[in-house]
Amino acid sequence: MQFGEMEATVSHDKTTDDDLGTITFPGAAHSGDQDKPCPFDLADVPSSVEAEDALPQSQVFESLFLHQEGPAQAGRTWEQTKVQPVSLSTLMCTFKKDNKATAINLLHCRSVLHLNEDFYYRSDDEMLAWDSSKHFLDFFLVVGGSVRLHALLPNKVVDHTFSMSLNLCLPTHLFRPKFRKLGFDLTGCMMAIGTGPSSKLWLAFPPRENLEDLDVANDVPLLSERLHGDTRLKSCHFRMAVMFLAHALSQNPSLPIYVMHTYSTDDDISAWRIKDVSNIYSQTTWDLRLDDLLELHKTIIVDWDDWVAAAPRSWKQDGWLLGRAPVAVACRYGQNQPIANSNSQAHVLKARNWHAERSYASIRYLSVAIATDIVCTRVKRWIKVPNEDIVQQHGIVYDSPDPHIREEVDLDNLPHRNPVTRCENNVYDEDGHHIPHLHGKTCCNAKPCGLLVNLETISELFSSYIHDQDDINMLIDPDAYAGEGTSAPSISVYPQAFLRTMGHIQSNAILPHFAPFISDICRSTSRHPCTVNLTDNEPLPEEYDLFGDRVDGDRAIPLVLIPSACQFYNEISHRIRPSAALHDIQQGRITSALAGAYGNAATKVTYNA
Numbered sequence: 250m251q252f253g254e255m256e257a258t259v260s261h262d263k264t265t266d267d268d269l270g271t272i273t274f275p276g277a278a279h280s281g282d283q284d285k286p287c288p289f290d291l292a293d294v295p296s297s298v299e300a301e302d303a304l305p306q307s308q309v310f311e312s313l314f315l316h317q318e319g320p321a322q323a324g325r326t327w328e329q330t331k332v333q334p335v336s337l338s339t340l341m342c343t344f345k346k347d348n349k350a351t352a353i354n355l356l357h358c359r360s361v362l363h364l365n366e367d368f369y370y371r372s373d374d375e376m377l378a379w380d381s382s383k384h385f386l387d388f389f390l391v392v393g394g395s396v397r398l399h400a401l402l403p404n405k406v407v408d409h410t411f412s413m414s415l416n417l418c419l420p421t422h423l424f425r426p427k428f429r430k431l432g433f434d435l436t437g438c439m440m441a442i443g444t445g446p447s448s449k450l451w452l453a454f455p456p457r458e459n460l461e462d463l464d465v466a467n468d469v470p471l472l473s474e475r476l477h478g479d480t481r482l483k484s485c486h487f488r489m490a491v492m493f494l495a496h497a498l499s500q501n502p503s504l505p506i507y508v509m510h511t512y513s514t515d516d517d518i519s520a521w522r523i524k525d526v527s528n529i530y531s532q533t534t535w536d537l538r539l540d541d542l543l544e545l546h547k548t549i550i551v552d553w554d555d556w557v558a559a560a561p562r563s564w565k566q567d568g569w570l571l572g573r574a575p576v577a578v579a580c581r582y583g584q585n586q587p588i589a590n591s592n593s594q595a596h597v598l599k600a601r602n603w604h605a606e607r608s609y610a611s612i613r614y615l616s617v618a619i620a621t622d623i624v625c626t627r628v629k630r631w632i633k634v635p636n637e638d639i640v641q642q643h644g645i646v647y648d649s650p651d652p653h654i655r656e657e658v659d660l661d662n663l664p665h666r667n668p669v670t671r672c673e674n675n676v677y678d679e680d681g682h683h684i685p686h687l688h689g690k691t692c693c694n695a696k697p698c699g700l701l702v703n704l705e706t707i708s709e710l711f712s713s714y715i716h717d718q719d720d721i722n723m724l725i726d727p728d729a730y731a732g733e734g735t736s737a738p739s740i741s742v743y744p745q746a747f748l749r750t751m752g753h754i755q756s757n758a759i760l761p762h763f764a765p766f767i768s769d770i771c772r773s774t775s776r777h778p779c780t781v782n783l784t785d786n787e788p789l790p791e792e793y794d795l796f797g798d799r800v801d802g803d804r805a806i807p808l809v810l811i812p813s814a815c816q817f818y819n820e821i822s823h824r825i826r827p828s829a830a831l832h833d834i835q836q837g838r839i840t841s842a843l844a845g846a847y848g849n850a851a852t853k854v855t856y857n858a
Contacts, residue, residue: 332359335747337368362747370627370698375671377698378689380624384589387620390580392431392453394613395460396553398546400577401450403539404608411539413450416443417494418533420487424451424480426580428757428814429616432466433459436478438573440490443534448581452490454482454573466613471813485518486569493556493575495529497548501541511556516563549575588619616813622820625698628689636660639686643678650681651765660686701751702817704742711738711756745819755816767812774809 335355340362343351370377393400403411422441433455440452459466482490492513498506510526524530537545557570565571590596609615639646639660649655658676665687666673676684738758745752759767 330357330359332361334363335360336363336365338365360747361749364701364748369701373670373672374627375666376628376631378626378628378691380626381621382591383587383622383624385620385622386586386588386617388426388580388582388616388618389448390426390429390578390614390616391607391612392578392614393576393611394463395611396574396576397550397611398542398577399608399611400579401445402542402546402607403446404605405539408539411446411542413445413537413542414443415535415537416441416533417491417529419443420481420484422481424578426616427472429472430469430614430811430813431455431472431578432469432614434469434477435472435480437481437483437486439480439578440482440487442494445579448579451578451580452494453576453578454486454490454569455576456572457574460574460576463613471811483569488518488523489560489564489570490575491523491529492527493553494545495523495527496556497545497552498529498535499527500548500552501544503541503544504535504537506535512559512561512564516561518564585620623700625700626689626691626695627698628691630690632688632690633665634686634688636686639676639684643684645679646676646684647678648674648676650677650683652681699819701748702754703750704744704752704754705750707742707754708740711740711758711760753816753818755814757814759812759815763812767810770810771808 391400401413405411419441424435424439424441431453433453435453438454440454442450442452444450459469481487492508492511495506495508496511498504499508506527506529508527508529513521513526515521553574557565560570588599590599646658646660647655648658655677660676663674663676673687676686678684738756741755743753743755744750
């Protein structure tokens with residue numbers, strides 16, 4: 250199970266053609282009659298069918314469902330259908346006997362699946378071996394902090410392997426990441442510009458105050474679909490952005506891009522076509538080398554303000570061009586790159602790779618999602634690791650990973666299991682890592698167990714409430730939800746496979762068990778108030794921080810690490826598709842198959858349901 254994809258924000262100043270069927274209509278044109286395929290140019294859209302923006306989904310929903318005419322549907326609704334319990338053993342028997350009629354009859358009612366007791370193990374079974382040592386980087390997003398392209402640039406002067414595919418034909422692409430920190434409202438300011446090394450590249454146009462004032466950016470809440478509208482640029486703003494990029498690229502003599510009229514031939518931005526004034530759309534994509542991207546980066550820094558100042562008055566009427574500035578954003582999904590390797594040499598190489606990927610001194614926000622695999626296997630027997638081997642390899646052994654409360658342990662006097670609970674007595678090394686002193690033996694072909702999350706009790710796992718000894722009131726642990734207030738977490742549950750009480754979950758907070766580690770990171774990296782001037786050893790007012798910068802006394806110093814969200818889901822659903830939207834159950838293929846969409850014209854066998 251993919252148990253807990255933890256997401257955090259660090260603040261710093263497939264569907265293929267083989268999956269598709271072929272449909273032939275009578276009287277269709279023969280091969281060779283079609284026009285030669287070519288890139289679609291927005292400027293070629295006839296004025297008679299042009300639209301400023303897409304129709305809001307609320308209007309589409311109303312037209313489809315709220316204004317239907319005709320008689321009401323006859324028959325029972327799904328909610329009125331009878332509910333019946335079905336045991337897992339019954340389904341197994343039906344499958345083994347290949348009883349198709351029984352399987353079809355199950356679709357006539359609402360079924361609730363019950364697990365037989367002999368089909369599962371309790372999580373506290375002492376013969377279960379748990380492993381959570383594998384961690385993966387599942388999502389990565391970087392946001393620049395000023396008018397430049399640092400989020401797209403590697404931290405290198407020369408790299409002959411670097412290549413960026415610039416594509417300005419993506420006006421309809423939505424920016425979809427959730428639970429991230431960008432520092433501005435995404436509504437109408439995101440422009441997809443192509444792909445880079447394993448990343449999707451965007452050019453954002455946030456308000457200038459969000460770029461110039463870090464406090465304004467920090468006050469913007471974490472990204473959520475409920476807090477912003479359509480992320481795409483309006484058609485007129487998109488054309489402005491394309492014209493500026495065409496102008497900036499035309500300054501590079503190494504690229505065959507030209508602009509005949511910097512601001513078109515007409516003040517009315519809808520009265521002309523981009524391809525009439527520039528060849529930026531002469532091809533769908535432009536491959537940029539590192540030198541080309543660096544040149545574009547420098548041109549944007551130098552030319553943006555002057556280009557905006559000289560723009561026609563009609564371009565500035567709505568205030569968008571004057572109040573916005575371009576910032577680079579890069580993100581990548583689902584790369585499943587292993588991290589947290591226990592090899593010390595691997596740590597050094599990883600640090601070098603991160604340093605070479607980009608210059609983080611110019612990055613304002615960095616968001617990551619870390620996926621941890623929880624694997625559970627039933628063992629035949631346990632084998633004790635000799636105490637001498639543990640001491641020889643790890644030296645001093647402790648009873649807790651927390652250096653503030655841990656105590657040294659004498660393994661000779663410590664039983665391997667608690668005599669009451671039968672749980673393993675965990676021991677830890679100097680760095681707080683768990684030391685296994687029991688090894689499980691399994692069969693060579695033993696398969697891991699499928700983990701089932703109990704949705705009825707999952708909220709207890711997120712409980713950050715602590716009983717006060719003298720008061721029955723409950724207090725919230727601030728470390729568990731630092732950065733977005735102290736409200737209790739919201740947990741969304743997703744029952745799976747008719748189990749109703751078992752399934753996946755998603756929360757807008759991380760597990761409170763991570764709170765001590767987050768606190769340690771924040772304490773060691775955040776800027777703390779300072780009371781003494783480091784230069785002359787004189788006392789400083791309370792409103793100054795460690796660096797001598799003035800800090801508002803009513804405001805806390807911004808945190809470096811902000812915990813944002815987590816989710817639990819089955820590993821197979823994580824591995825078999827790059828995103829949730831491409832899963833079979835989201836594509837509707839199972840429903841289509843049951844409806845006969847893939848059936849043959851002539852049916853040889855008929856089953857009476």
